[in-house]
Each structure stands twice: as C-alpha cells, then as structure tokens.
Amino acid sequence: MAEPATQSPYISSSAGGGSSEPGAASTQPGGRDSKGAGASSCAVHDLVYWQDVKKTGVVFGTTLIVLLSLAAFSVISVLSYLILALLSVTISFRIYKSVIQAVQKSEEGHPFKAYLDLDVALSSEAFHNYVNAAMVHVNRALKLIIRLFLVEDLVDSLKLAVVMWLLTYVGAIFNGITLLILGELLIFSVPVVYEKYKTQIDHYVGIARDQIKSVVAKIQAKLPGVVKKKPE
Incomplete structure (x- = not known):
C-alpha cells in the first residue's frame, strides 16, 4: 500500500487542491492567465x-x-x-x-x-506570457502546414486544394479589404441571428453535415492509398 505522503501531491494536483500542496504554487501563474483569457473572451462575447x-x-x-x-x-x-x-x-x-x-x-x-x-508599462512577466501564448498557436499552425503540404492525410490535403481553388474565384471578385468588411458585418450579425433562430439553424446544419460526411466517405473509399484517420 502506498503511503499517504506519496499520494497527496498527485491527488491535490489532479483535484485542484489548496495552495499548501507543492504543486499548487506552480499552477497559479497559469490560473491567472486562464482568468485573463476568460475575461477577454467574455468581453468579446459581450461585444x-x-x-x-x-x-x-x-x-x-x-x-x-x-x-x-x-x-x-x-x-x-x-x-x-x-x-x-x-x-x-x-x-x-x-x-x-x-x-x-x-x-x-x-x-x-x-x-x-x-x-x-x-x-x-508592460511588465516582463506579462510580455513573456503573451509570447508563450502566441508561440503555442504558431507551433500548432506550423505542424498543420507541414501535415497538409507534405500530404500526411490525402483527404485533408485535397480539402485544402479545393478551398484554395475556390478562393481564387473569390479573390477575382473581392479584394482583401472587401473581405474584411464582409467579415466584420458577419461577425456582428450572424451570432445574434443564430442565437435567435438556433433550433432551425442547427437542424439544417445537421442535415448538411450528414450529406457532406456521406460524400467525403464515398470519395475516400474510391481513392487509392488513402491514409485513413485514426478514431479519436
């Protein structure tokens, strides 16, 4: 049987115990970051x-x-x-x-x-926190780019190719500023409309998602040498 003193740090870290445990002090900066991120996301939601x-x-x-x-x-x-x-x-x-x-x-x-x-003035600690948070997203984007361009999954790379092909037509009609204007109009209008008509929109989105999954499954079954995704 393990001793209680050996188990307590792991129990407290997994259960989010008090600050008297050894692992609690190291998680406080991350807690502050999560609180700040939650406050900023709440402000964006309100806007x-x-x-x-x-x-x-x-x-x-x-x-x-x-x-x-x-x-x-x-x-x-x-x-x-x-x-x-x-x-x-x-x-x-x-x-x-x-x-x-x-x-x-x-x-x-x-x-x-x-x-x-x-x-x-921006403190050194706050600056490093922002840089670390940005690096997480940058590294994730780099991994995704490598996966797509080196064709780790053929279906995902084909999806990117189709999206880029469609964007060539979008770029021929709109420029970047026009797309930003349309994006802002959508950001400040779509969430409100979705909140009002959530049930109807979810119903039609579910139908469209099922049809897209069916088409993708048929295409994936016909493509030779496709690396199928592992179930999560």
Missing part, C-alpha cells in the same frame, strides 16, 4: 452579442469606418488622418481647458492628468 449596445456600436462603427477608409485610401493616408483627428480633439480640448482655467483663475491643472499618471 459580438450586443450586450452593451453603446459599446458595441462604437467598436463596430469605428472599425467599419476604418475599413471603408482603407478601401478608398491608402494605409498611410488613413493612419495620418486618424492621428490628425485624434490630435485635433486632444489639442482643442487642452486649449479650451487652459482658457477656462485662465478666465476662472482655477487651479485644476492638466485635463489629462489622470490618464498621464496611469501605468501603461
């Missing part, structure tokens, strides 16, 4: 589902205006105009507050003092 109409309207309107501007002007021109517009607002407000303070002889100080005192 996409229009939980706060004013906030979502500002984000949606601003990004749409920027994309429409990029469709009509160059990137340099759009950035220059955005910076000029922002500077015009801040400089005008700064001069206005200075004049008001001079007339009223008040000692309010700089109008942006509270924002200037904010600590916006």
Whole structure:
C-alpha cells in the first residue's frame, strides 16, 4: 500500500487542491492567465452579442469606418488622418481647458492628468506570457502546414486544394479589404441571428453535415492509398 505522503501531491494536483500542496504554487501563474483569457473572451462575447449596445456600436462603427477608409485610401493616408483627428480633439480640448482655467483663475491643472499618471508599462512577466501564448498557436499552425503540404492525410490535403481553388474565384471578385468588411458585418450579425433562430439553424446544419460526411466517405473509399484517420 502506498503511503499517504506519496499520494497527496498527485491527488491535490489532479483535484485542484489548496495552495499548501507543492504543486499548487506552480499552477497559479497559469490560473491567472486562464482568468485573463476568460475575461477577454467574455468581453468579446459581450461585444459580438450586443450586450452593451453603446459599446458595441462604437467598436463596430469605428472599425467599419476604418475599413471603408482603407478601401478608398491608402494605409498611410488613413493612419495620418486618424492621428490628425485624434490630435485635433486632444489639442482643442487642452486649449479650451487652459482658457477656462485662465478666465476662472482655477487651479485644476492638466485635463489629462489622470490618464498621464496611469501605468501603461508592460511588465516582463506579462510580455513573456503573451509570447508563450502566441508561440503555442504558431507551433500548432506550423505542424498543420507541414501535415497538409507534405500530404500526411490525402483527404485533408485535397480539402485544402479545393478551398484554395475556390478562393481564387473569390479573390477575382473581392479584394482583401472587401473581405474584411464582409467579415466584420458577419461577425456582428450572424451570432445574434443564430442565437435567435438556433433550433432551425442547427437542424439544417445537421442535415448538411450528414450529406457532406456521406460524400467525403464515398470519395475516400474510391481513392487509392488513402491514409485513413485514426478514431479519436
């Protein structure tokens, strides 16, 4: 029979025990990262589902205006105009507050003092956390690219070829900025529509998925030397 002292670290790490166990301290940074990721995903969810109409309207309107501007002007021109517009607002407000303070002889100080005192420096720990999180996605993308282009699974590589072939027709009709504009419109409209008509959409999506699986299975059965996927 194993001793209790030998079993307790493994039990506590698998069950998520208290901080008194040896493995608990090492999992705290990851817990903070997961909490931060959860908060950011929750904020994105609230934006996409229009939980706060004013906030979502500002984000949606601003990004749409920027994309429409990029469709009509160059990137340099759009950035220059955005910076000029922002500077015009801040400089005008700064001069206005200075004049008001001079007339009223008040000692309010700089109008942006509270924002200037904010600590916006990125700590070394936070920077490394962001880099590590990005590297996970980069490594996963590299493995996927190698799998597809070196034809580990013939069906998956053929799917990529078909998608790229279809994108050649899409690229002949739309440019990148147009696709981004359409993508933003879909992001801020499809989730809301899906939430409202979830039952009907799931029904038709299920039917389409079954038909696609049937067609793919027939094609896969006819292709010689296909490396079939292992069941997960």
